[in-house]
Every structure is written in structure tokens, then in C-alpha cells.
Amino acid sequence: MIPGGRALEYLRLNEKVLEITRHFFEKSKPAATICHSPQVLISAGVVKGRRITSWYGINDDLIIAGAEWLDKEVVVDDDLVTARHPGDIPAWMREFVKLLK
Numbered sequence: 039m040i041p042g043g044r045a046l047e048y049l050r051l052n053e054k055v056l057e058i059t060r061h062f063f064e065k066s067k068p069a070a071t072i073c074h075s076p077q078v079l080i081s082a083g084v085v086k087g088r089r090i091t092s093w094y095g096i097n098d099d100l101i102i103a104g105a106e107w108l109d110k111e112v113v114v115d116d117d118l119v120t121a122r123h124p125g126d127i128p129a130w131m132r133e134f135v136k137l138l139k
Contacts, residue, residue: 041073042093050082055078059079063118069119072126072130077099080100087104089105090115091109091112092107110122112130119133
């Protein structure tokens with residue numbers, strides 16, 4: 039789970055963070071992002087062809103990186119669960135917990 043917030047603008051520059059992110063996607067392990075955290079996914083190169091939601095301010099970044107951006111409370115795409123903002127946390131966690139079971 040990658041939490042949201044603007045700190046992700048800096049975390050996406052950390053190669054170790056990107057390595058861990060790539061590992062989860064290469065091994066098809068459950069992952070969850072919210073708010074600005076898909077920025078890490080963009081930098082890790084794992085969004086192409088994915089259906090994703092996020093904070094609306096980074097929707098263009100996701101589209102340019104090859105994702106299909108949806109303005110929905112929560113989006114589940116295989117092993118990835120994404121949400122837009124803290125108001126979506128109940129739906130986000132409900133869907134993420136389903137993946138973990």
C-alpha cells in the first residue's frame with residue numbers, strides 16, 4: 039500500500055522505492071494507491087494499460103504514461119486498487135481487503 043499526499047513527488051525519485059514497486063507488479067502481488075501515490079507507479083513504469091483513479095491533479099500524468107484514468111471512488115484492475123482521495127478510503131480498503139483474502 040502506497041499512501042497518498044504530496045510527499046510522493048519526492049519518493050518517486052528514490053530508486054529503492056521504485057524497485058520495491060516493480061517487484062510487487064512483476065510478481066502480481068496486491069497493491070493499493072490513493073491520491074498522489076500513482077506518481078510512484080508512473081516512475082516505476084507499471085501503469086501502461088492499467089485502469090486507475092487518483093487525485094485529479096495527476097490524471098494527465100497517468101494518461102500520458104499509458105493508463106486509462108477514471109474519475110471513480112475506487113478502481114480495481116487485477117491486483118491493483120486505486121482511489122482518489124481520503125473520502126474514498128472506506129471503499130478503497132474494502133476492495134483491497136478482498137484482494138488480500
